[in-house]
Amino acid sequence: MNVALGVGGGIAAYKAAELARLLMEHGHSVQVVMTRAAQEFVRPLTFAALTGRKVITGLFPGENAADTLDSATEHIRVAQESALLVVAPATADLLAKFAHGIADDFLTTMYLAFTGPVVLAPAMNSNMWRHEATQRNLDTLRGRGHIVVEPEEGPLACGMVGPGRLADPARIAEAVNTAIARTRDLEGECVLVTAGPTQEPLDPVRFISNRSSGKMGYAIAAAALARGARVILVSGPVHLTPPAGAELIRVETAAEMRRAVLERLPEATIVVKAAAVADYYLAQVPSQKRKKSAARWSLELDPTPDILAELGQIKGDRLLVGFAAETENLVAEARRKLQAKNCDMLVANRVEEAFGADDNEITLVLRTGEVIELPRASKRELADKIFDYLLQLRLSLHAAR
Numbered sequence: 001m002n003v004a005l006g007v008g009g010g011i012a013a014y015k016a017a018e019l020a021r022l023l024m025e026h027g028h029s030v031q032v033v034m035t036r037a038a039q040e041f042v043r044p045l046t047f048a049a050l051t052g053r054k055v056i057t058g059l060f061p062g063e064n065a066a067d068t069l070d071s072a073t074e075h076i077r078v079a080q081e082s083a084l085l086v087v088a089p090a091t092a093d094l095l096a097k098f099a100h101g102i103a104d105d106f107l108t109t110m111y112l113a114f115t116g117p118v119v120l121a122p123a124m125n126s127n128m129w130r131h132e133a134t135q136r137n138l139d140t141l142r143g144r145g146h147i148v149v150e151p152e153e154g155p156l157a158c159g160m161v162g163p164g165r166l167a168d169p170a171r172i173a174e175a176v177n178t179a180i181a182r183t184r185d186l187e188g189e190c191v192l193v194t195a196g197p198t199q200e201p202l203d204p205v206r207f208i209s210n211r212s213s214g215k216m217g218y219a220i221a222a223a224a225l226a227r228g229a230r231v232i233l234v235s236g237p238v239h240l241t242p243p244a245g246a247e248l249i250r251v252e253t254a255a256e257m258r259r260a261v262l263e264r265l266p267e268a269t270i271v272v273k274a275a276a277v278a279d280y281y282l283a284q285v286p287s288q289k290r291k292k293s294a295a296r297w298s299l300e301l302d303p304t305p306d307i308l309a310e311l312g313q314i315k316g317d318r319l320l321v322g323f324a325a326e327t328e329n330l331v332a333e334a335r336r337k338l339q340a341k342n343c344d345m346l347v348a349n350r351v352e353e354a355f356g357a358d359d360n361e362i363t364l365v366l367r368t369g370e371v372i373e374l375p376r377a378s379k380r381e382l383a384d385k386i387f388d389y390l391l392q393l394r395l396s397l398h399a400a401r
């Protein structure tokens with residue numbers, strides 16, 4: 001694989017040489033891009049000798065000492081030809097620029113032009129690491145699906161002891177290989193995802209709904225797209241930007257969601273039902289707005305169709321993933337639901353944790369009986385984990401046949 005290795009201006013820049021060597025050892029060809037600050041710490045020659053390639057040191061021809069740019073739009077070419085971008089050390093400055101889309105040198109411009117997986121290995125002084133600005137930038141970058149290889153704790157060059165040491169290059173190389181393995185592993189799949197709440201009208205202006213934000217479903221759609229799948233996203237009303245490349249079908253009610261899902265089911269190879277579909281609806285919706293009066297308004301609600309159970313009946317070879325948001329007996333409830341609805345995986349989360357937040361703590365219950373607890377992480381990271389386990393599950397289900 002062509003791997004672009006971005007080197008930022010930190011003391012740990014010298015350790016990036018070891019990373020370049022490891023990546024070469026794993027069979028990758030490595031294009032090193034150094035920031036101007038990085039060149040204050042290590043000379044490009046070190047990387048050129050290790051990788052056997054010219055090192056890119058600037059965006060404009062004059063900035064490249066050895067005339068390393070082959071064309072004026074080299075940053076776009078490198079972005080297109082690289083399978084993965086790894087940045088080590090990722091300085092606080094680079095994290096901020098990536099998070100905010102600032103493109104003022106080769107590496108930051110190339111980052112914006114790059115559409116593949118990104119692995120970031122930060123290294124900095126502990127206070128810089130803990131700073132709210134840095135942590136917020138990291139949240140943004142994790143939310144984009146980038147893998148952050150956490151720095152280690154220990155004595156730092158500045159004399160402090162704490163978090164901020166660049167992770168061991170072997171750990172960074174391992175993260176690169178994991179990310180590469182994920183890149184096209186959903187190619188040929190069509191993932192049908194439902195997301196968000198539904199709204200069930202009570203009259204022309206009122207409705208009942210729930211607190212679902214749609215973030216988990218949208219993260220699943222984004223992860224599937226990044227891994228090469230075609231994605232059909234059936235979404236209830238949410239305030240989110242759909243991931244580029246997803247085919248978006250907007251619905252409001254449970255009945256509309258059911259119709260859309262059943263219509264598109266034949267195309268799908270994987271169905272992920274992350275939507276929080278209303279359980280009850282008002283069958284006879286008055287055509288006029290109900291006027292406010294002193295009298296009590298009693299509503300009799302009917303159950304909505306159980307889309308997940310219906311899918312379980314007709315799913316065939318497709319992988320079916322359901323979600324359970326519970327307030328108690330999480331795993332037992334998830335197990336019961338998995339069996340009752342004939343799902344392959346049930347993602348269980350606590351109501352109070354799940355709704356609206358950018359991160360979550362989830363438990364996966366698999367058809368094989370396995371229960372996997374995933375520690376708190378961004379919904380986008382969890383989405384990738386869900387697909388990792390789902391693909392493994394498919395292999396073990398096939399092997400068991």
Ligand SMILES: Cc1cc2nc3c(=O)[nH]c(=O)nc-3n(C[C@H](O)[C@H](O)[C@H](O)COP(=O)(O)O)c2cc1C
Pocket residue numbers: 007008009010011012035036037038089090091092093094123124125128
């Ligand atoms: C001796 C020295 C060591 C530094 N080490 C780090 C570091 O480990 N991490 C970091 O984020 N910034 C570090 N900096 C600050 C960066 O070099 C500075 O923010 C620079 O603008 C980063 O540029 P770049 O992000 O384009 O590489 C260091 C600066 C000096 C002078």
